[in-house]
Amino acid sequence: MSVNTIEKILWEFGDDPSRAKAFLKDPDKYLAQFQLNEEEYRMVRNMDLKAMDEYGVSNLLGMMVWPLLNGNNQLMAFDYLRRMNHGDLPNNFKLPGWQFRLIKMSLAIRNAWVGALSLVGLRKSLN
Amino acid sequence: MANLVGAFCTAHVPLIASRPGVADKKQVDHVMEAFGKIRARMVDLKIDTAIVVGDDHYTMFGPHCLPSMLIGIGDVDGPHEEWLGHERAPIANNPALAEHIMEYGFDHGFDWAVAKALSIDHSTFVPYLKIIKELDDVKMIPVYLAAGVAPLIKPKRCVQLGEMIASAVADYPGDERVAIIGTGGLSHWVGAADMGKVNEEFDHEMIDMIRRRDIDAMLALTDEYVLETAGNGAYEYRNWLVAMAAVKDYELDLLCYEPISPWVTGTTLVEFKFAA
Numbered sequence: 001m002s003v004n005t006i007e008k009i010l011w012e013f014g015d016d017p018s019r020a021k022a023f024l025k026d027p028d029k030y031l032a033q034f035q036l037n038e039e040e041y042r043m044v045r046n047m048d049l050k051a052m053d054e055y056g057v058s059n060l061l062g063m064m065v066w067p068l069l070n071g072n073n074q075l076m077a078f079d080y081l082r083r084m085n086h087g088d089l090p091n092n093f094k095l096p097g098w099q100f101r102l103i104k105m106s107l108a109i110r111n112a113w114v115g116a117l118s119l120v121g122l123r124k125s126l127n
Numbered sequence: 128m129a130n131l132v133g134a135f136c137t138a139h140v141p142l143i144a145s146r147p148g149v150a151d152k153k154q155v156d157h158v159m160e161a162f163g164k165i166r167a168r169m170v171d172l173k174i175d176t177a178i179v180v181g182d183d184h185y186t187m188f189g190p191h192c193l194p195s196m197l198i199g200i201g202d203v204d205g206p207h208e209e210w211l212g213h214e215r216a217p218i219a220n221n222p223a224l225a226e227h228i229m230e231y232g233f234d235h236g237f238d239w240a241v242a243k244a245l246s247i248d249h250s251t252f253v254p255y256l257k258i259i260k261e262l263d264d265v266k267m268i269p270v271y272l273a274a275g276v277a278p279l280i281k282p283k284r285c286v287q288l289g290e291m292i293a294s295a296v297a298d299y300p301g302d303e304r305v306a307i308i309g310t311g312g313l314s315h316w317v318g319a320a321d322m323g324k325v326n327e328e329f330d331h332e333m334i335d336m337i338r339r340r341d342i343d344a345m346l347a348l349t350d351e352y353v354l355e356t357a358g359n360g361a362y363e364y365r366n367w368l369v370a371m372a373a374v375k376d377y378e379l380d381l382l383c384y385e386p387i388s389p390w391v392t393g394t395t396l397v398e399f400k401f402a403a
Contacts, residue, residue, distance in 0.1 A: 059318030060185040084320040092323025
């Protein structure tokens, strides 16, 4: 039970992506093999990036596993950054205003779509 | 004996290998020109072996084993990361010199971790791609430090390591002409909430310290200060310290500095020109 175990879980996703698939398929079954306390279990089960960051888990690992679990697409880095900033996306990459607004809108549409799919049980939402 | 005749430091931003065009073209061109200048100097100096100092980003090594310092003495290939968009391929090492440096280190109090076969990550692959791969018959010895994943190597140890590597090269009976290339930062927040931010003030202060070869000032930086001011990626000044310490007296040639937010990094390339 520690940051170290969470880092092991995340690192193993990157080392062997079939583990990430097994986690996505049945998170509770997958996590049963690790010693996690209740809060650690919640963080990993929900892939709560910000909570893991605040708990001391390496940001390198959070950034590595996020695309493995959510698909590596053009919006991934922005979605990651939004989650690391409590839901607000800062324009840290200094994009032109129109491009930044487009990305924010695309993210909102994507997340609404994912939420709808999760509601009707067509997609397992991580959080 | 072998001679250390060149020393450089370069950024190792993964986007240089995967998607450089996400950044402003003028800035990208400036960085690529600087890589070209290093290549030209490597040719001028007739360098045949480059010791490239990088750091793992929790891709090569896991929580089960985190080497403080590691040398690759045998087969090398790369890149480790598929997402860089380059097919993994063999990279020529100089195993005889690498093994000599390893043994010299063992004899002088440096208990390296050793890789007999190593797939390198972007930290040494990017300099390989932009410098070494484009030159004829230059071999590469990879060295990895714990400068990205805690527990971090102590900066003072990096200075000692750079001095030891220089002595080991000088002790080698071959006729190699060797360069050392430190890699990484300056300021960058990797995977953190501030990812994309660049602290130009910190970067220029660091460049000034490097220009003066003010190793004492760099050793006085605390990890807490570096993390707060310049992000977790700035810990990579440790890689630079190795290259700086390997050269006792130099004049800094600042080849470029670009604060590139889309690359999430204060991006710098320099040469340490040896004093006559």
